[in-house]
Amino acid sequence: MTVPTPPLRALQLGNATSLTCRECGKATSLGPFYACEDCFGPLEVGYDLPRLTRADIEAGPLNIWRYAPLLPVPADIASRPTTEPGFTKLVRADGLARELGMRRLWVKDDTGNPTHSFKDRVVAVALAAAQEMGFKVLACPSTGNLANAVAAAAARAGIRSVVMVPANLELQKILTTAVYGGTFITVDGTYDDVNRLAAELAGEHDDWAFVNVNVRPFYAEGSKTLGFEIAEQLGWRIPEQVVVPIASGAQLVKIDKGFSELAELGLVEQSKWRVFGAQATGCSPVSQAFANGWDVVKPVRPDTIAKSLAIGNPADGPYVLDVIRRTGGSIADVSDEEVVAAIQLLARTQGIFAETAGGVTVGVLRKLLASGQLDPDAETVIINSGDGLKTLDAVAAAVVVPRAISPTLDAFQAVFGER
Numbered sequence: 001m002t003v004p005t006p007p008l009r010a011l012q013l014g015n016a017t018s019l020t021c022r023e024c025g026k027a028t029s030l031g032p033f034y035a036c037e038d039c040f041g042p043l044e045v046g047y048d049l050p051r052l053t054r055a056d057i058e059a060g061p062l063n064i065w066r067y068a069p070l071l072p073v074p075a076d077i078a079s080r081p082t083t084e085p086g087f088t089k090l091v092r093a094d095g096l097a098r099e100l101g102m103r104r105l106w107v108k109d110d111t112g113n114p115t116h117s118f119k120d121r122v123v124a125v126a127l128a129a130a131q132e133m134g135f136k137v138l139a140c141p142s143t144g145n146l147a148n149a150v151a152a153a154a155a156r157a158g159i160r161s162v163v164m165v166p167a168n169l170e171l172q173k174i175l176t177t178a179v180y181g182g183t184f185i186t187v188d189g190t191y192d193d194v195n196r197l198a199a200e201l202a203g204e205h206d207d208w209a210f211v212n213v214n215v216r217p218f219y220a221e222g223s224k225t226l227g228f229e230i231a232e233q234l235g236w237r238i239p240e241q242v243v244v245p246i247a248s249g250a251q252l253v254k255i256d257k258g259f260s261e262l263a264e265l266g267l268v269e270q271s272k273w274r275v276f277g278a279q280a281t282g283c284s285p286v287s288q289a290f291a292n293g294w295d296v297v298k299p300v301r302p303d304t305i306a307k308s309l310a311i312g313n314p315a316d317g318p319y320v321l322d323v324i325r326r327t328g329g330s331i332a333d334v335s336d337e338e339v340v341a342a343i344q345l346l347a348r349t350q351g352i353f354a355e356t357a358g359g360v361t362v363g364v365l366r367k368l369l370a371s372g373q374l375d376p377d378a379e380t381v382i383i384n385s386g387d388g389l390k391t392l393d394a395v396a397a398a399v400v401v402p403r404a405i406s407p408t409l410d411a412f413q414a415v416f417g418e419r
Helices: 054-058 064-070 094-100 119-133 145-157 171-178 191-202 216-221 224-233 250-264 285-292 317-327 336-350 356-370 392-396 409-418
Strands: 016-021 043-047 089-092 105-109 137-141 160-166 183-187 208-210 241-245 274-280 331-334 380-384
Touching: 043 216, 054 064, 054 224, 064 119, 064 224, 089 224, 094 105, 094 336, 094 356, 105 224, 119 137, 119 145, 119 208, 119 216, 137 145, 137 191, 145 160, 145 171, 160 171, 160 191, 171 183, 183 191, 191 208, 216 250, 224 250, 241 250, 241 356, 250 274, 250 317, 274 285, 274 317, 274 356, 285 317, 285 331, 331 336, 331 356, 336 356, 336 392, 356 380
Parallel strands: 105 380, 137 160, 137 208, 160 183, 241 274, 241 380, 274 331
Antiparallel strands: 016 043, 089 105
């Protein structure tokens, strides 16, 4: 389960030391490998974690490279041409909290990243590792946000990009990928169809780094920075509850890993936290597995407006279940109608316009509160992973566009009086 690779020099990826199988525990050398040669289990980056202080981190740049010692990237990464994602706002959501009857609620709003989604984080880490390995092309299968991030990051770094997406993707995400000028392919089929094609292509092109295929272990580590930032922005404190949308599941698993690493290093006090997962009902294989008590996630064919979460066979699904059960959390799913209502709720109460993935997260937050599975008095952080401007069609039918009036005081007063 390895792919042809360009000649490798000795890799210098900071404090990363190896790749370890998440199933059998076998360690192998750092490289463009994503599956164990013995048991075919997925690989994860291992580290010799350095001694760090809060002051060390706080002295770093205001982006994810302040956490470079905890990532599989070269030591000089902050001086290289990257999109410099991260350190997005943690917004105190008092308006939404009042609406839902909660005490302390925060929104980690990742729309402030360069291409307006959390994918800029994972791509930046994947690109750094891929360049160190000698790859010449940055590539990916995507549900949209990843395509944006790969095309932008490759343009900034001055290398080629090849991205592929389902043809029925939102027009906004198609346009915001095509504008960067890389090779852009639309495919008739679901994301899982596109992903299978990418896996085949990875075996055909020696110098292409597919960020979520042959360099996936490095790519996934970028999501840890969400956990690092949340804790730092809370004053070096881990929240009691966090609600995370689930696509492949890697984001949720790595946020938990980020919290664990901070605790291991003594950068935060040892505490308990609970992790909750959010899916759309039209693509909810992990939610279904959790509800049925399964350890195996059965693939589904996606049918939801939340296309950025529409991965019917999520690679990290079983590990999401592990995290949820270990931390005492839960997973739920919401209908498309509930997604749209939740997008409007967040916009109305906080002035944050989320894409459909954010609507899924807010909708599940509300559902878990109503069912008593989420504590309204516990400090809670929810993830808004992308910008609503990318999924305008989802809310178009639910939003009333006002009719034009004459530019007169009488015309204004007539309409204002009606409202």
